[in-house]
Amino acid sequence: MITDPVTDTGPHRLTRAERLDRLPFNRQHGRLLVGSGIGWALDAMDVGLISFVMAALAVEWALSPTTLGWIGSIGFVGMALGAALGGLLADKIGRRQVFALTLLVYGLATGASALATGVAMLIVLRFIVGLGLGAELPVASTLVSEFAPRKIRGRVVVALEAFWALGWIMAALVGYLLIPNLDNGWRWALAIGIVPTLYALVVRFGLPESVRFLESKDREAEAEAAVRKFEEPSGIAPVQSPDSVVSVDQPPPSIWSRELRGRTAALWVVWFCINLSYYGAFIWLPSLLFRQGFTLVQSFGYTLIITLAQLPGYAAAAYLIEKWGRRPTLASFLIGSAIAAGLFGMAGTPGQVIAAGCALSFFNLGAWGALYAIGPELYPTAARGKGTGAAASFGRIASIVAPLLVPVLIAAGGGKNWLVFTTFAISFAIGAAAAFTLPEQRGTALAE
Numbered sequence: 001m002i003t004d005p006v007t008d009t010g011p012h013r014l015t016r017a018e019r020l021d022r023l024p025f026n027r028q029h030g031r032l033l034v035g036s037g038i039g040w041a042l043d044a045m046d047v048g049l050i051s052f053v054m055a056a057l058a059v060e061w062a063l064s065p066t067t068l069g070w071i072g073s074i075g076f077v078g079m080a081l082g083a084a085l086g087g088l089l090a091d092k093i094g095r096r097q098v099f100a101l102t103l104l105v106y107g108l109a110t111g112a113s114a115l116a117t118g119v120a121m122l123i124v125l126r127f128i129v130g131l132g133l134g135a136e137l138p139v140a141s142t143l144v145s146e147f148a149p150r151k152i153r154g155r156v157v158v159a160l161e162a163f164w165a166l167g168w169i170m171a172a173l174v175g176y177l178l179i180p181n182l183d184n185g186w187r188w189a190l191a192i193g194i195v196p197t198l199y200a201l202v203v204r205f206g207l208p209e210s211v212r213f214l215e216s217k218d219r220e221a222e223a224e225a226a227v228r229k230f231e232e233p234s235g236i237a238p239v240q241s242p243d244s245v246v247s248v249d250q251p252p253p254s255i256w257s258r259e260l261r262g263r264t265a266a267l268w269v270v271w272f273c274i275n276l277s278y279y280g281a282f283i284w285l286p287s288l289l290f291r292q293g294f295t296l297v298q299s300f301g302y303t304l305i306i307t308l309a310q311l312p313g314y315a316a317a318a319y320l321i322e323k324w325g326r327r328p329t330l331a332s333f334l335i336g337s338a339i340a341a342g343l344f345g346m347a348g349t350p351g352q353v354i355a356a357g358c359a360l361s362f363f364n365l366g367a368w369g370a371l372y373a374i375g376p377e378l379y380p381t382a383a384r385g386k387g388t389g390a391a392a393s394f395g396r397i398a399s400i401v402a403p404l405l406v407p408v409l410i411a412a413g414g415g416k417n418w419l420v421f422t423t424f425a426i427s428f429a430i431g432a433a434a435a436f437t438l439p440e441q442r443g444t445a446l447a448e
Contacts, residue, residue: 016211016215016223016224016227017211017212019227019231019236020147020149020211020227020230021149021150021151022149022150022236023149023230023231023234023236024149024234025149025152025156026230026233026234027233028208028229028230028232028233029147029148029149029156029230031206031207032143032144032147032207032208033144033156033159033160035202035203035206035207036099036140036143036144036160036203036207037159037160037162037163037166038163038199038202039099039103039136039140039196039199039203040136040137040140040160040161040163040164040167041163041164041166041167041170042103042107042167042193042195042196042199043106043133043136043137043164043167043196044163044164044165044166044167044168044170044171045167045168045170045171045174045192045193046106046110046129046133046167046171046193046196047075047133047167047168047171048167048168048170048171048172048175048282048307049110049171049174049175049189049190049192049193050071050072050075050126050283051072051171051175051282051283051284051285051286051287051303052171052172052174052175052176052179052186052189052286052300052303053071053175053179053186053189053190054068054071054072054283054284054286054287055179055286055287055290055296055299055300056179056180056185056186056296057071057186058287058290059296060186061119063119065406065407065410066404066407067119068287068403068407069403069404069406069407070123070403070404071119071122071123071126072279072283072284072403072404073399073400073401073402073403073404074123074126074127074130075126075127075129075130075133076130076134076279076396076399076400076402076403077127077130077396077400078126078127078128078129078130078131078132078133078134079130079131079133079134079392079396079399080130080134080393080394080396080397080399080400081130081131081134081393082102082130082131082132082133082134082135082136082393083134083135083137083138083389083390083392083393083395083396084389084390084392084393085131085135085389086098086102086134086135086136086138086139086385086389087135087138087139087385087386087387087388087389087390087392087393088385088386088389089135089385090138090139090142090213090385090389091213091252091382091383091384091385091386094209094210094213095139095140095142095143095146095209095210095213095385096143096203096204096207096208096209096210097204097209098135098136098139099136099139099140099143099203099207100200100201100203100204101132101135101200102132102133102135102136102139103132103136103196103197103199103200103203104132104196104197104200105128105129105131105132105135106128106129106130106131106132106133106136106193106196107132107193107194107195107196107197107198107199107200108194108197109125109126109128109129109132110125110129110190110193110194110196111190111191111193111194111197112125113125113126113129113190113193114187114188114189114190114191114193115187129193134392134393134396135389137372137392138375138385138388138389138391138392139385139389140160141157141160141161141372141373141375141376141388142210142376142384142385142388143207143210144156144157144160145157145373145376145377146210146211146212146213146376146381146384147208147210147211147230150444151322152322153373153377154318154321154322154326154370154373154374154377154442155318155319155321155322155373157369157372157373157376158314158317158318158321158369158370158372158373159314159318160372161314161365161368161369161372161373162310162311162314162315162318162369164310164314164365164368165307165310165311165313165314165365166311168282168307168310169304169307169308169310169311172300172303172304172307173304174189174192175189175286175300175303175304176297176300176301176303176304179300180296180297180300208226208229208230209222209226211223211226211227212381212384213381214226215381216381216382252380252382252383252386253380253382253383254383255379255383255386255387255390260378260379260383260387262437263378263438263439264378264387264390264391266434266435266437266438267374267375267378267387267391267438268390268391268394268395269430269431269434270330270334270371270431270434270435270438271371271391271392271394271395271398272394272395272397272398272431273334273398273427273428273430273431273434274334274364274367274368274371274395274427274428274431275395275396275397275398275399275402276398276399276401276402276405276424276427277337277341277364277402277424277425277427277428277431278364278368278399279398279399279402279403280402280403280405280406280420280423280424281341281344281360281364281420281421281424283402283403284403284406284420285299285303285306285357286299286300286303287299288406288417288420289302289303289353291410292353292417294350298350302350302353302354302357305354305357305358306354306357306358306360306361307361308358308361309357309358309359309361309362310361310362310365312362313333313361313362313363313364313365313366313369314365314366314369316362316366317329317333317365317366317367317369317370318369320332321369321370321373321442322442325440325442326370326373326374326377326438326440326441326442327374327435327436327438327439327440329366329370330367330370330371330374330432330435330438331432331435331436332432333363333364333366333367333370334363334367334428334429334431334432334435335428335429335432336359336362336363336366336367337360337363337364337367337425337428338425338426338428338429338432339359339363339425340356340359340360340362340363340364341360341421341422341424341425341428342421342422342425343355343356343359343360344356344357344359344360344417344421345417345418345419345420345421345422345425346418364428367431374438374441375387375388375391375392376388377441377444378438378439378441405423406420409423
């Protein structure tokens with residue numbers, strides 16, 4: 001029995017979740033954040049590399065826009081399936097196990113893609129890559145969310161998502177430095193993607209398993225050891241927690257139950273709209289700039305500059321998500337994304353392209369950070385992986401459609417980019433409207 005002046009109203013036995021929530025951010029949180037973030041960055045690097053590979057293959061293999069669209073889209077078919085499967089597996093066998101497995105799958109497939117001898121082989125391997133990529137993201141954000149202290153949970157998850165910008169910057173650097181300057185430069189770029197295979201060992205043996213997951217599987221001793229490991233750096237004496245009341249045999253709640261279906265529907269709409277606009281714009285960005293009359297080197301250079309604007313976008317979202325709250329932060333950044341997309345569609349000079357592109361990058365990636373913070377907070381432990389994975393999976397349908405839609409919109413717009421980015425601006429606006437209907441979870445404990 002203890003009394004905690006910060007989190008308690010009187011003497012009671014703290015649950016393990018409460019013990020984690022009352023902790024200050026310490027070195028164990030930092031290790032989990034960086035360890036998960038590196039995996040996240042490697043994921044982003046792989047997704048980003050394909051945009052530069054597409055631009056190179058358009059020249060080297062003389063591919064049509066439609067074929068390029070399929071190369072861009074097929075990975076997202078795999079991501080849609082992977083997100084749903086990964087979420088289900090995370091609730092069954094654990095967050096950490098699935099995280100490590102996904103790194104192994106997409107790392108091996110990306111390395112093999114460097115040896116592709118034709119379009120068909122590349123498409124098959126990109127599908128396998130997508131399976132791993134799609135499963136990783138919702139699982140990693142769920143793992144970090146379940147360890148983060150309640151008062152800064154949103155900020156910690158946005159910080160995790162900020163590693164996406166680092167990965168995309170790495171992809172832009174590899175694209176800018178290697179692909180135009182080496183024979184078969186795109187193959188060397190993809191060969192770098194095998195790094196996640198090695199990092200899977202770090203995740204499997206270096207990161208903790210979710211305490212809430214362990215309790216849900218009646219693995220009380222492991223759960224207690226994990227909590228004590230996080231308490232130790234803060235100098236907080238361990239206390240005896242009651243055993244988990246979650247039954248191993250109790251079926252998880254449906255994400256479409258009366259209590260959850262409203263937030264599930266709104267979350268799915270946001271995921272769909274942000275995927276359509278983000279991947280439609282950024283997967284095609286180097287190719288669109290090249291079609292606009294810039295050289296391949298210029299296109300890659302502008303893309304690198306635009307990508308750098310993701311970092312302050314994440315920083316702003318991380319600050320505001322605990323000041324304004326989840327819902328207003330997400331909606332505001334989506335509105336900013338809509339305005340920036342409209343301006344990018346009208347940009348013509350290099351200065352206008354860079355300014356509008358940086359604004360789009362800033363607001364779009366800030367919105368992504370807020371979205372990943374919100375998702376795990378909407379569901380109880382037994383359905384958290386499934387809920388976030390299902391939303392991500394539905395969103396990937398839009399990411400499949402987006403690369404295929406861009407050539408159609410360019411043709412309908414007379415060969416110009418205005419219709420492409422007008423469509424994306426409308427999509428962002430719809431996502432903002434849906435975000436306003438999500439429940440505000442700032443400062444609340446994760447539901448058990």
